[in-house]
Amino acid sequence: MKEEIIDSLKEISGADWVVSDLSQMGSYLYDETEAKLRPTACEDCVVVKPSSAEEIAKIVTYANKELVPIMVRGGGTGIVAGAIPLKPSIVVSLERLNKNIEIDEDNLMITVDAGVTLEELMAKLADNEKLFFPIHPGDEGAQIGGMIVTNAGGVNAVRHGIMRQHVKALEVVLPTGELVKLGGKLIKNNMGFDLMQLMIGGEGALGIVTKATLKLYPKSKYSGTLVISFDTKEEAASFVPKILQEGIVPLAIEYIERPIALEVAKHLGKTWPAKKGNVDIMIILNEATEDILYGKCEELVSLSEKYRAVDSLIAETTKDQRNILEIRSNVLTAYQETIAEGLDIAVPTSFVPNIIDDLNRIAKKYGTYTLCNGHIGDGNIHNFVFLEDGKVPDYIDDMRAEFYAAALSYGGTCTAEHGTGRLRKQYMSLQFGEREIAIMQGIKKVFDPNGILNSGVIVD
The missing domain is CATH 3.30.70.2740 (Alpha-Beta Plaits)
Known part of the structure; x- marks a missing residue:
């Protein structure tokens, strides 16, 4: 990496926040993509840690002038090689964009810097008796900006959908260096093309999210977890549509094959509670009153018996619920x-x-x-x-x-x-036609005419 580039970044963000020594930079070059599958990162990079959107805009403007690629790094929790630089690049880490978290109770929204982690967001809301944020992709080290550009999902999508449903406004540095604001604290907004939606799920290829406003929801006080067991995969999978057809919308409905549950429990030093059957359906309920919670549990158990369930159990205590969810949440860890x-x-x-x-x-x-x-x-x-x-x-x-x-x-x-990311890109032609891919490439070109931002992610 040229010394003049390193010096220019130091002028923008300060010498203490620019890293060019490989021994200190290694952890910024990879995400959580499986080691045996991920591409080899280019080590000819420099890491910069800006503290504001304005600094990021200056960095991007400079990179455009010098035609230096930029790779944006959030929490590094992705697993499709979306944050691995493959050519000499400026790696922009958003870890210092984590100062501001502002709750707006009247509008049921929260505005956060993009570098705020999910853990930090949840800790802030834990002190609020009224509101919560529903999206939880599994790793609480994920940053909110990263969750937005990857359109994160997780276990709560049955009731609450995915990240796209909860983003109301974004502050974004475009690949050409301009700082723009998209969306707002509005229920209805129908003016022009919705550029904000292109940023959500755009994997950082169209802009760097620096701030976001998200929807919040009223907290329900009572929760319970059901584990319903079946002998066969087909019986377990066939039961799920029946739940929704009955008008019951749980927080989550999870499928886990028994060998997985037992292996993960062993890995964690825990015990999987279900004994009968071979496949389990885990249902998480979150309701306003205790009567509603128990009523829905009884209804689900009764319904499952009609569809050949061999056993069911209810985890009522927080400890038992946490035990089941922890086993379900650590499947990848156990098989890593x-x-x-x-x-x-x-x-x-x-x-x-x-x-x-x-x-x-x-x-x-x-x-x-x-x-x-x-x-x-x-x-x-x-x-x-x-x-x-x-x-x-x-x-x-x-x-x-x-x-x-x-x-x-x-x-x-x-x-x-x-x-x-990069791992799925080779299969784009299976899901999209030539014209659809050409449109995506055209959108990338309009936003990023010099092709400097997250180059090679989604489209070339």
């Missing part, structure tokens, strides 16, 4: 050393039984197996591609393509929440 990748396809919920059958059939075709878990209430299934003798199997690209093709045949998607 044995999997090449965890996929995140999604299909319309009515086709979940079909796609689970297809995933198992395709894996068997390649002489291997897959295990499934996921957010079944919104059709999002995570399944594993396992390592073979500690190595990524040579058939991984072909098998992934078949997994994706199966999902697309039901009107699904290759990625429900992890994003495109």
